[in-house]
Amino acid sequence: MPVSLSPEEILETIRMVDAQNLDIRTITMGISLRDCVDSDLDRLGQRIYQKIVRLARNLVTVGEELSRDYGIPIINKRISVTPISLIAEGCGAEDYVALAHTLERAAQEVGVNFIGGFSALVHKGCTRGDLTLINSIPRALANTERVCSSVNVASTRAGINMDAVMKMGEIIKETAELTAERDGLGCAKLVVFCNVPEDNPFMAGAFHGVGEPECAINIGVSGPGVVLDAVRRYGEADFGTLASAIKQTAFKVTRMGELIGRRASERLGVPFGIVDLSLAPTPAIGDSVADILEAMGLEKCGTHGTTAALALLNDAVKKGGAMASSYVGGLSGAFIPVSEDAGMVSALEVGALTFDKLEAMTCVCSVGLDMIAVPGVTTAETIAAIIADEAALGMINRKTTAVRIIPAPGKKVGDRVEFGGLLGSSPIMALHTFESKKFARRGGRIPAPIQSLTN
Amino acid sequence: MFDANGGNVQFTPKIGQPTIDGNRVIVTVLGQDRVGLIAGISTILAEANVNILDISQTILQEFFAMFMVVDLAQARVDLAELQQRLEAKGKELGVKVTAQHEDIFRFMHRI
Known part of the structure; x- marks a missing residue:
């Protein structure tokens, strides 16, 4: 054959997909929201929404095209964004649940099933914005379907922030209570990390780290x-x-x-x-x-x-x-x-x-x-x-x-x-x-x- | 391409265009051997003006397997349409027909 592939090789690939569940689990688009920062919560929400929709508009279409062309299932198309605690701190709001709704609407608009980044990095300590975000997690997860949250509470370089660890114990309990009728489902969308990676495409722990480019495909x-x-x-x-x-x-x-x-x-x-x-x-x-x-x-x-x-x-x-x-x-x-x-x-x-x-x-x-x-x-x-x-x-x-x-x-x-x-x-x-x-x-x-x- | 100038990112998505690495597709037919199998599949390809570059067939683990390398450069339909037509023909002939861009195999088995 021109591509010098043997029938065994072709068949092996087809078997992997057909009989052994081989798939691409996720294409996750990482999007920086750092240029969305605003002192007004409503404007911040609008800018976040517009940016996500602008960059991810074609994500699902491209995923489906690739899946069809190559004959391999691509199960999930997802989005990760800059940790919201970093983006929202300057807006002075006492609660970021509204931003979780913004993420949910953006995810819905572009057709992705999860969006990660309702997150905070507090391995050494919390700022006011970090605390505001953490306190918003239970209601954010109870009132949205697609938003995922993660909090990094420890690292090899910083040690373990035990104040944040205790806080997360309480937040997990509260999240479970608010989604009690669904067996505490909210907690399935919340990950507490040590040494969190900044380019992870998998939910619920995905976010777009501060050292990441404007936009990336993971x-x-x-x-x-x-x-x-x-x-x-x-x-x-x-x-x-x-x-x-x-x-x-x-x-x-x-x-x-x-x-x-x-x-x-x-x-x-x-x-x-x-x-x-x-x-x-x-x-x-x-x-x-x-x-x-x-x-x-x-x-x-x-x-x-x-x-x-x-x-x-x-x-x-x-x-x-x-x-x-x-x-x-x-x-x-x-x-x-x-x-x-x-x-x-x-x-x-x-x-x-x-x-x-x-x-x-x-x-x-x-x-x-x-x-x-x-x-x-x-x-x-x-x-x-x-x-x-x-x-x-x-x-x-x-x-x-x-x-x-x-x-x-x-x-x-x-x-x-x-x-x-x-x-x-x-x-x-x-x-x-x-x-x-x-x-x-x-x-x-x-x-x-x-x-x-x-x- | 991509311009990382803060909020002024320019986008040039290429939706629906053929992949840059050519138009070769591998058609695989798996199932029971029978009269008219190659003729049936080839007719679909010919109707779509798809050129067959190579055919091989073999018995693999008691299955009849036929592989075709085809070129869609002059095709009158896109890959998605061709896949649908081949699938329908496959159903008629009682075999499983798939058409996948050759890169999926090249990437997996060749470095």
Whole structure:
């Protein structure tokens, strides 16, 4: 053939899409809102709306065109914007919920399903604007469908802002209460980070960082099903062979992201940012990270050996993916969201996966304690302590960690929550019952670790 | 292209235009072999003035598989329209027909 492709190669690509759920998870357009700043809240809202609509007007059309031309599904088209706390501070408003509505309207107008950036960066301390934003989060998330929020409370360089951590414990509780009739769904759109990346295309944690250009296209690939198939094919192989097979698969998957990213960038006339190498599961059967771990030889995800299996998987995906793209960024690791991964849910149901094992797993992959539903009676202090633990893992290991936790109102261990769609459903996970109240309420900052002194 | 002069960003989106890397598309036919398969698919291509550059067929894991490299440079329809016509013909013939820009395969299997 003129392109010297073999039938096996063509068929392999088609199988990946048809049988193994290979898709481009998201094309996310990052948009800087820094030139929208205004001293008047209404004018600020108008400028934000106009800019988003102007830059993202063709995003969905281009996404659909690319999907059709190349025969690969592109599941989500999304937008991330400069953290609203930075843009709104000068307007003097005491509440930014109106801006969440502005983002919602802009997202609706251009047809994207999520818009991220109702965010604040407070790893060392809060300004008045940061606090205003954080206080607006519960109502912003309860009154919008598409707006996502994130708050960075810690970094390796700054340490952990424990005042912000405690505050976020309270905000998560309030968000859950305001969306109680939907099992606390608002919390599924809120991520608390340590070492947050500024170019992450995945929701709910996406925003357009301050070091980013005016506008950029970032791509999130997927493909747990493809990796699962590769692992199954090497059922008896040793770890070196297995890692190699995963690397080759990750390479191919990432090349798809690179192609779509370059073409989207050309067609939209916007610079290409990064490809995020993350393995992002969905509730679909066969699209599970837990299934990959089990295919490596574990009876159930969460049992002894799970952390090692995940470490191998995460590292092999990065090694393969890094070779496939000019620019790798974002979170780039395996995601282990519980409710969004049928294998994780199943492991939780049979008691194989516990909270403590999940926390251990987050040490060796991205992102953290993701989409875990916990009892409604969980206190703000306990949630803050969970965030502090996860932030400590990120801070010491110089990696991104995050907490997306849903204290489902009125639910207890043994009950289930249903979020629907990609957010999935899950049983309630049991937490430790001993209190962390005095620790969480101590206040101040946990100092930056010795690892931060690299100069 | 892109001009990052603050709020004065100029945009030149290229909606609906062919991709810059040429017009070659790979048509794949998967299913049960039968009389008239190649004729049926080729007719659709000929009607659309799509040139066939190469054809190969094989039995892969008990499936009949046919691959065509075609050129849409002189085509009377765009890729989307061609995909619809091929899909309809495929249904009629009881096979699965896809048409994808060749870059998807080139990017995945060639560096």
